[in-house]
Amino acid sequence: xxxxxxxxxxxxxxxxxxxxxxxxxxxxxxxxxxxxxxxxxxxxxxxxxxxxxxxxxxxxxxxxxxxxxxxxxxxxxxxxxxxxxxxxxxxxxxxxxxxxxxxxxxxxxxxxxx
Amino acid sequence: xxxxxxxxxxxxxxxxxxxxxxxxxxxxxxxxxxxxxxxxxxxxxxxxxxxxxxxxxxxxxxxxxxxxxxxxxxxxxxxxxxxxxxxxxxxxxxxxxxxxxxxxxxxxxxxxxxxxxxxxxxxxxxxxxxxxxxxxxxxxxxxxxxxxxxxxxxxxxxxxxxxxxxxxxxxxxxxxxxxxxxxxxxxxxxxxxxxxxxxxxxxxxxxxxxxxxxxxxxxxxxxxxxxxxxxxxxxxxxxxxxxxxxxxxxxxxxxxxxxxxxxxxxxxxxxxxxxxxxxxxxxxxxxxxxxxxxxxxxxxxxxxxxxxxxxxxxxxxxxxxxxxxxxxxxxxxxxxxxxxxxxxxxxxxxxxxxxxxxxxxxxxxxxxxxxxxxxxxxxxxxxxxxxxxxxxxxxxxxxxxxxxxxxxxxxxxxxxxxxxxxxxxxxxxxxxxxxxxxxxxxxxxxxxxxxxxxxxxxxxxxxxxxxxxxxxxxxxxxxxxxxxxxxxxxxxxxxxxxxxxxxxxxxxxxxxxxxxxxxxxxxxxxxxxxxxxxxxxxxxxxxxxxxxxxxxxxxxxxxxxxxxxxxxxxxxxxxxxxxxxxxxxxxxxxxxxxxxxxxxxxxxxxxxxxxxxxxxxxxxxxxxxxxxxxxxxxxxxxxxxxxxxxxxxxxxxxxxxxxxxxxxxxxxxxxxxxxxxxxxxxxxxxxxxxxxxxxxxxxxxxxxxxxxxxxxxxxxxxxxxxxxxxxxxxxxxxxxxxxxxxxxxxxxxxxxxxxxxxxxxxxxxxxxxxxxxxxxxxxxxxxxxxxxxxxxxxxxxxxxxxxxxxxxxxxxxxxxxxxxxxxxxxxxxxxxxxxxxxxxxxxxxxxxxxxxxxxxxxxx
Numbered sequence: 001x002x003x004x005x006x007x008x009x010x011x012x013x014x015x016x017x018x019x020x021x022x023x024x025x026x027x028x029x030x031x032x033x034x035x036x037x038x039x040x041x042x043x044x045x046x047x048x049x050x051x052x053x054x055x056x057x058x059x060x061x062x063x064x065x066x067x068x069x070x071x072x073x074x075x076x077x078x079x080x081x082x083x084x085x086x087x088x089x090x091x092x093x094x095x096x097x098x099x100x101x102x103x104x105x106x107x108x109x110x111x112x113x114x
Numbered sequence: 115x116x117x118x119x120x121x122x123x124x125x126x127x128x129x130x131x132x133x134x135x136x137x138x139x140x141x142x143x144x145x146x147x148x149x150x151x152x153x154x155x156x157x158x159x160x161x162x163x164x165x166x167x168x169x170x171x172x173x174x175x176x177x178x179x180x181x182x183x184x185x186x187x188x189x190x191x192x193x194x195x196x197x198x199x200x201x202x203x204x205x206x207x208x209x210x211x212x213x214x215x216x217x218x219x220x221x222x223x224x225x226x227x228x229x230x231x232x233x234x235x236x237x238x239x240x241x242x243x244x245x246x247x248x249x250x251x252x253x254x255x256x257x258x259x260x261x262x263x264x265x266x267x268x269x270x271x272x273x274x275x276x277x278x279x280x281x282x283x284x285x286x287x288x289x290x291x292x293x294x295x296x297x298x299x300x301x302x303x304x305x306x307x308x309x310x311x312x313x314x315x316x317x318x319x320x321x322x323x324x325x326x327x328x329x330x331x332x333x334x335x336x337x338x339x340x341x342x343x344x345x346x347x348x349x350x351x352x353x354x355x356x357x358x359x360x361x362x363x364x365x366x367x368x369x370x371x372x373x374x375x376x377x378x379x380x381x382x383x384x385x386x387x388x389x390x391x392x393x394x395x396x397x398x399x400x401x402x403x404x405x406x407x408x409x410x411x412x413x414x415x416x417x418x419x420x421x422x423x424x425x426x427x428x429x430x431x432x433x434x435x436x437x438x439x440x441x442x443x444x445x446x447x448x449x450x451x452x453x454x455x456x457x458x459x460x461x462x463x464x465x466x467x468x469x470x471x472x473x474x475x476x477x478x479x480x481x482x483x484x485x486x487x488x489x490x491x492x493x494x495x496x497x498x499x500x501x502x503x504x505x506x507x508x509x510x511x512x513x514x515x516x517x518x519x520x521x522x523x524x525x526x527x528x529x530x531x532x533x534x535x536x537x538x539x540x541x542x543x544x545x546x547x548x549x550x551x552x553x554x555x556x557x558x559x560x561x562x563x564x565x566x567x568x569x570x571x572x573x574x575x576x577x578x579x580x581x582x583x584x585x586x587x588x589x590x591x592x593x594x595x596x597x598x599x600x601x602x603x604x605x606x607x608x609x610x611x612x613x614x615x616x617x618x619x620x621x622x623x624x625x626x627x628x629x630x631x632x633x634x635x636x637x638x639x640x641x642x643x644x645x646x647x648x649x650x651x652x653x654x655x656x657x658x659x660x661x662x663x664x665x666x667x668x669x670x671x672x673x674x675x676x677x678x679x680x681x682x683x684x685x686x687x688x689x690x691x692x693x694x695x696x697x698x699x700x701x702x703x704x705x706x707x708x709x710x711x712x713x714x715x716x717x718x719x720x721x722x723x724x725x726x727x728x729x730x731x732x733x734x735x736x737x738x739x740x741x742x743x744x745x746x747x748x749x750x751x752x753x754x755x756x757x758x759x760x761x762x763x764x765x766x767x768x769x770x771x772x773x774x775x776x777x778x779x780x781x782x783x784x785x786x787x788x789x790x791x792x793x794x795x796x797x798x799x800x801x802x803x804x805x806x807x808x809x810x811x812x813x814x815x816x817x818x819x820x821x822x823x824x825x826x827x828x829x830x831x832x833x834x835x836x837x838x839x840x841x842x843x844x845x846x847x848x849x850x851x852x853x854x855x856x857x858x859x860x861x862x863x864x865x866x867x868x869x870x871x872x873x874x875x876x877x878x879x880x881x882x883x884x885x886x887x888x889x890x891x892x893x894x895x896x897x898x899x900x901x902x903x904x905x906x907x908x909x910x911x912x913x914x915x916x917x918x919x920x921x922x923x924x925x926x927x928x929x930x931x932x933x934x935x936x937x938x939x940x941x942x943x944x945x946x947x948x949x950x951x952x953x954x955x956x957x958x959x960x961x962x963x964x965x966x967x968x969x970x971x972x973x974x
Contacts, residue, residue, distance in 0.1 A: 054682035063640035072641035074670035
């Protein structure tokens with residue numbers, strides 16, 4: 001399903017990412033939402049909001065729930081764990097998890113793997 | 115015999131591995147004693163959640179639907195899947211499966227459920243004629259649709275025969291798969307078994323809007339084959355032929371009672387294994403539960419009664435005396451995108467029954483209560499479009515309503531006087547058969563401290579979920595009574611409400627989220643507290659909302675300075691104070707809308723909005739608008755939206771004051787002022803009130819002597835007329851009073867609290883507010899005015915400032931590594947000379963311009 005090559009793709013430098021502010025990236029044909037946490041850890045999930053079908057998740061608010069970094073959908077406010085993709089608050093819907101991508105920070109380079 | 119059972123049920127065999135069999139296994143596993151359990155099902159899956167089957171099309175996998183599999187880890191249980199029981203030998207007490215497995219039993223439970231019945235008609239065996247009942251049916255449907263779409267290379271058309279709950283779910287699933295669905299229903303309305311005529315009609319309107327075509331009072335007479343021998347159409351009883359690439363039959367279910375029939379057990383006239391209230395058949399060692407069991411000649415078609423039967427049999431196996439009684443059925447439509455639910459005597463057939471109906475064709479809601487002849491006892495209810503009352507009222511079926519029925523049906527906002535002190539024996543969750551008393555005991559005796567814990571402990575609210583609002587109410591009520599504080603914390607990061615945080619930030623002069631959360635909260639924030647902090651900082655004049663330490667706090671719309679629409683694009687609404695626009699500016703505006711193909715309309719706030727701007731297009735659109743003399747209209751902000759006005763005494767022969775000039779003055783004063791929620795202002799030039807100012811947060815109405823000012827009005831979800839705050843003010847005094855009002859609201863309202871509830875709940879009411887704001891009794895008037903004055907002095911147009919800052923502009927790039935790529939999932943269709951987003955079932959064009967062009971082409 002994924003079009004991300006196994007060896008990964010360099011998408012940007014760490015400093016291109018504002019801390020706690022999502023950024024979209026095109027990796028293969030996969031649309032990915034990248035998040036740099038306050039700790040400089042970089043995480044990635046699918047850009048598509050499964051509830052609306054719109055490619056908007058990088059535009060949501062980054063936060064945490066009980067210490068786990070989270071993203072909230074900017075459309076209907078569902079909340080997911082950025083590390084596992086697990087839906088933590090489906091806002092009354094049935095939970096749908098997100099696909100997560102592996103991210104390697106290699107010096108300055110941010111690479112996204114399948 | 116019962117005594118023997120109490121000691122040892124022995125070898126228990128369940129035929130069928132559906133939801134009810136799972137419930138039976140779960141209940142049995144809670145019992146000690148001498149027993150083993152074998153559950154044999156013909157589907158290849160472990161028991162799964164058939165109620166939420168349609169969610170497979172929303173991305174859930176078959177594994178996600180599997181019901182709690184830990185019961186199969188119990189060493190006493192054995193689950194056999196993919197093997198069907200083909201014969202029953204009651205003399206030898208064995209069942210035999212298709213693969214030759216012979217299973218001896220001491221107690222046999224038939225839980226074979228039902229099968230999807232398809233009427234005998236020509237062509238129902240053609241490839242492409244499908245059903246909608248099992249996971250396998252859904253896989254077949256998806257495979258067929260994807261194959262045909264690929265082979266035909268065009269959007270498919272589909273017909274669903276049967277407009278019941280499952281039929282509508284099937285139609286919605288077709289829509290998800292990109293197939294335009296038509297629903298054919300023999301009865302005169304949708305969900306004919308559950309809804310009355312009014313409810314059925316309301317539902318028809320709603321699903322038609324979703325893109326379904328509905329044909330009622332029509333029968334499907336035969337399925338027609340195309341040249342390839344696959345389905346090509348459906349002929350209706352009136353001779354009309356609906357072209358179709360797929361036909362799904364959802365025409366009802368029939369109990370799977372063949373095993374019992376061939377085993378010589380009595381079977382009811384309309385099918386189903388005959389059982390008594392104990393769920394036992396004529397053979398003392400054989401029981402039947404779920405949809406295959408016939409009680410008084412009727413089979414149930416829902417999971418809740420099946421679960422209740424499973425509980426009865428487990429209880430009986432251990433010597434209990436539980437009996438099954440037909441409980442109140444309620445049905446809720448799921449997975450279709452439209453809300454509809456009903457329970458009890460929906461048609462008002464009880465002698466003397468009264469019906470109280472509230473239908474709102476504008477809000478597209480239909481609500482009806484059926485009550486006893488003295489209007490006291492609740493007998494049934496129908497809810498379409500808005501089903502909030504369903505979960506609250508269904509548990510009260512057959513009990514006193516506690517208030518006048520019409521009070522419940524008043525338009526949204528008329529607070530329903532629903533009693534929360536439900537009796538303990540009321541069934542709160544009928545799917546899992548959990549009473550209010552059990553929920554209360556979970557809190558008081560078993561130490562549950564949250565709705566989530568109560569769900570896990572009692573299983574209430576875990577099947578269909580419709581009772582969760584009521585569950586929450588009962589759990590929180592019980593917690594409060596038991597002395598636990600139900601917290602007024604904003605979220606897990608801040609333990610205080612917004613007004614307290616505002617005061618702390620203001621007095622301590624804090625400037626960043628990190629500072630604030632370090633001093634007064636914990637963690638890294640969330641979508642609740644971050645926008646609150648952003649709004650507080652903005653109200654206190656910290657500067658541009660998109661500066662680096664602020665942008666990450668902004669809610670959806672503030673993040674890119676536009677209102678995000680359902681497809682992730684934005685609306686563009688420049689300010690037009692007083693609703694005035696010069697022809698020159700109108701021309702410039704039109705040119706921009708035309709160049710980008712934006713959907714253009716006059717908004718409800720007397721300005722013009724453009725829809726469908728992609729994030730990467732926003733800066734260019736706004737650059738051109740700013741160049742033409744426009745500024746941000748803050749239609750996206752929790753801030754002043756617009757000041758609505760009439761033309762006033764400059765033109766109008768009735769006007770007594772120049773309302774337009776006052777409106778422009780007010781809009782330019784309060785533009786950009788961030789508040790706990792959005793707020794609107796209205797100015798009318800005479801008592802005729804053409805600007806509808808009393809429906810606004812601040813309403814100004816001209817008098818012969820000056821202006822009257824009203825506060826706390828609202829339209830929207832909970833309409834409220836504003837209260838008179840002061841009379842006959844001159845221009846400057848009016849500004850002073852409004853300054854004070856807005857500043858106090860910004861200071862002390864709760865998160866997302868509009869002025870209407872804030873004014874309504876102000877201690878001492880409007881009189882106290884008048885003393886503070888008009889009479890300045892507390893001496894804080896000057897301070898409040900200074901806060902607004904600072905805002906006015908520091909105002910800059912957010913969009914102009916953004917366009918001047920390359921760092922802020924970078925955030926409008928959709929892909930950090932592909933600046934020129936755009937979102938290829940966007941899809942538009944023509945509508946009335948413009949373009950709108952395509953629905954999931956529509957084939958669209960990749961952008962607004964091409965969709966609009968295609969529409970123009972079609973008209974020629």
